[in-house]
Amino acid sequence: MRVGFIGTGSMGSILLDSFISSGALQPGQITASNRTREKVLKLSQDFPGLTAAVDNAEVVQKSQVIFVCVKPLEFKKVFDDIIPWIKPEQIVISITSPILLRDLEKQLPCKAAKVIPSITNSVQAGASLIMFGNRCAEEDREWIHQLFSKISSPLEIEEAYTRVSSDIVSCGPAFMSYLLQRFIIAAVEETGISREEATFLASQMIVGFADLISKGPFDLETLQQRVLVPGGVTGAGLAALEGIGDVFNQVFKNTHKKYNMDLQEVSHMFYQEKK
Ligand SMILES: NC(=O)c1ccc[n+]([C@@H]2O[C@H](COP(=O)([O-])OP(=O)(O)OC[C@H]3O[C@@H](n4cnc5c(N)ncnc54)[C@H](OP(=O)(O)O)[C@@H]3O)[C@@H](O)[C@H]2O)c1
Structure with missing residues (x-):
């Protein structure tokens, strides 16, 4: 399976590093992009074989599963970049909570999942949270579960409990x-x-x-x-x-208040032009 990473900041690079060091993925399976390309070039030096893509479109063209590891309000720009290239059989995985599965499926003509990792996964410990969109087949669910079980104890949760x-x-x-x-x-x-x-x-x-x-x-x-x-x-x-x-x-109470504000901002980002 070829795996892509869009956004190699703090969490994107932790995930990538952890998948490689646990043996879950080989660098040669991975294509990654980042707005500031130096970060991804550094990763390709640290992990020989990893492809440092020139842009987000290249990640999509070279991957079957694509992790989007950017902040919530950076998703729209990423989607604009990738929508022309994305195919129905590909899987896009968001690692951020306020991007809802229904929005992923509405915005993208492909399969969608959400996985919330933890910094503890960098030492192959702690839990990770998994939610699948309706278009994910049984084998997609199994593959994602297997991948995360190499670096964490994954738990499938209801999206309504994402924040807590x-x-x-x-x-x-x-x-x-x-x-x-x-x-x-x-x-x-x-x-x-x-x-x-x-x-x-x-x-x-x-x-x-x-x-x-x-x-x-x-x-x-x-x-x-x-x-x-x-x-x-x-x-x-x-x-x-x-x-x-x-x-x-x-x-x-505080985290949920902030989360609700984030949800509103995300909704505005995706749908302001369509209202
Ligand atoms: N940190 C955690 O423990 C943790 C845990 C679970 C989930 N998350 C979630 O992970 C997401 C990312 O968090 P983070 O801490 O990794 O943030 P971060 O360090 O700011 O990383 C985001 C990365 O995305 C890149 N980026 C932004 N827009 C892009 C675009 N259009 N195309 C390609 N790359 C782009 C940024 O590039 P630049 O180098 O140009 O800034 C940056 O390197 C957040 O939504 C957060 O909620 C984080």
């Missing part, structure tokens, strides 16, 4: 590193431990925690119970954590 699922899978690493950073800063401020030492200890704790969660036997609830000795120190610390109140409710 992406918040957990894709924004989650930023949220959790922020919390960990606050944990470290507080340790330094309250006790005078060095930042380096606190960072080392916290990072090792998180690595071990992730291992425990992924390998079992603990779920989150039992893990807390095992550490929480009645009347002990952990309980005293947890009592302060109760103070976070509804902060995570607010996180999801």
Whole structure:
């Protein structure tokens, strides 16, 4: 299967790198383009055999599956470039949440899917979220699922839950590193431990925690119970954590508010001329 990437910025290059380093794709299968061509030329040097396309049309002409890895409001320009070349049997995969499957299928005369990756996929870990358009055949679904299972634990979701699922899978690493950073800063401020030492200890704790969660036997609830000795120190610390109140409710409220604004902008981008 020949695979194309349009947009090799942060996420496009992470995906491409991860597919190659996991052995899921060979560089010779890949054609990529980017608005600023230097980025894609660099990738072709890093991965000999990868084709650095001169434009987006070349990617479409040389690929059966095409990942579009640009920001939401950059899609229209990409679609204008590729529509003359796209064929019904090709599959276009968007990696961004506010581009809806129904819009992909309305805009493009081909098959469409949406996959939301995570930065954790760069180390072949974490989940990815998959949604298929109506035109995807069973073998397309299987191929995409297989591809992502080489770099992640893929989960097919309903599009209605794209935002909350992406918040957990894709924004989650930023949220959790922020919390960990606050944990470290507080340790330094309250006790005078060095930042380096606190960072080392916290990072090792998180690595071990992730291992425990992924390998079992603990779920989150039992893990807390095992550490929480009645009347002990952990309980005293947890009592302060109760103070976070509804902060995570607010996180999801904020992301959904921004998402709804993005959806409106995307709709305007695609349909303003047709209204
Ligand atoms: N970052 C994450 O963890 C993550 C996770 C899941 C999904 N996503 C989604 O992935 C999308 C891309 O995010 P990102 O962080 O990778 O953004 P980014 O670093 O800005 O990458 C976008 C790339 O697309 C290129 N581009 C823009 N318009 C183009 C066009 N017409 N033709 C060809 N290339 C074009 C840009 O080229 P230039 O070099 O000229 O700017 C840039 O390199 C976003 O919608 C985001 O929601 C991101």
